[in-house]
Amino acid sequence: MDDLPPIRETIARHGLSASKALGQNFLLDEQLLGRIAAIPGNLRGEPVLEVGPGPGGLTRALLRAGARVTAIEMDQRCLPALAELSDAFPDRLTVIQGDAMKLDHGEIMRAEPFHVLSNLPYNVGTALFVRWLCGEDWPPQWRSLTLMFQREVAERIVAKPGTSAYGRLAVLAQWRAEAKLAMKVHRSAFTPPPKVMSAIVHVTPTNAPEGVSARMLGRLTEAAFGQRRKMLRQSLKGIPGALDALARVGIDETRRAETVSVTEFVELARTL
Structure with a gap:
């Protein structure tokens, strides 16, 4: 890991820039990324699914934490930077080029329990979250979800009844799982800075009520x-x-x- 250049240099060398069309905002602060990777607990040897790794900032933090990472990336421009990480961590990083909304995540993870950690692209974040929450089989294959959202969306997920933020996302996230706001992230932490603040939600499955579809x-x-x-x-x-x-x-x-x-x-x- 120490032999790799800073992520900012990698982005410059590959001529990368965040794509608004793909909902990208890059995180470059390695201390912050390390704190995010630590939210689920000890990941050494654990399989992790990451959606939208971009140039690999969070991916580096996950690999440093000892995780076995499978990353789904739609943007072909980012693949060479991710390939460098694969070379630096043999047999620890698998990169799949494609649309996470169209792929079978359980099949990708070889039917093995896994964690999900992702700085989700804004344009698909909520849809992916609902998909992970709404399977009939419970407990799910995922063991935890640690996800970056716009702060307004994150607050909806953890909201309580009677508040303006309470809605469908809160019910889906809380009826058979525990959802908490794990960290707030200032807009200045991103490149380029988005117009809104962000926050990380951590979700773990609990027992499902019986007789409920x-x-x-x-x-x-x-x-x-x-x-x-x-x-x-x-x-x-x-x-x-x-x-x-x-x-x-x-x-x-x-x-x-x-x-x-x-x-x-x-x-x-x-x-x-």
């Missing part, structure tokens, strides 16, 4: 928060049996989605 919970939250200013009797009327289920569970149909707790959404999904 992830698909049904997803439908409920999508309908309820898709019209969050309307009463539940209006927002949920398109789901067969939902209004009867509200009565059976004891949820007043004049309430709005932002007042319904995670536990109440779970009970509603179970009843349906």
Whole structure:
């Protein structure tokens, strides 16, 4: 690792710049990257999936921590810089060129439990997060998610009922997992600096409530928060049996989605 040039020099040597179209913002502070890699705990020998490594700043920190990294990168310009890391850490880094939204992550990770650490591209971050949360099989193959988001999105993930940030992401992240805000990251840490602040969310799976379909919970939250200013009797009327289920569970149909707790959404999904 000490033989590698600073990541800033690598970026300059390969003529790289962050692509707005790909939602890229590069992190160059190696101390900060080391702190991010430490959030899940000891990664020595652990398989890690990284989406959107770019020139490899976080990848370096993960390799330094002893992880076995599989990185999915869409931007072909970054592949030579990542190849240098592969050469420096034989058999420790696998780079896959492609779209993470179209790939089977479980197959890529060879059905082995893995951690996900990523400075997610802004344009696909939320979609990937929802995908990792919404599988019917639980516990999932991933053991933890440590993900960089815009701070507003991160706050939605950890929000509590009755707050303006509480919504679908909070319910999906909290009904069978523990989500916490692990670190705030100032916009000045990135190159180029984004217009918004960022934060890192750390999610670990917990026991799933019995008799609840992830698909049904997803439908409920999508309908309820898709019209969050309307009463539940209006927002949920398109789901067969939902209004009867509200009565059976004891949820007043004049309430709005932002007042319904995670536990109440779970009970509603179970009843349906």
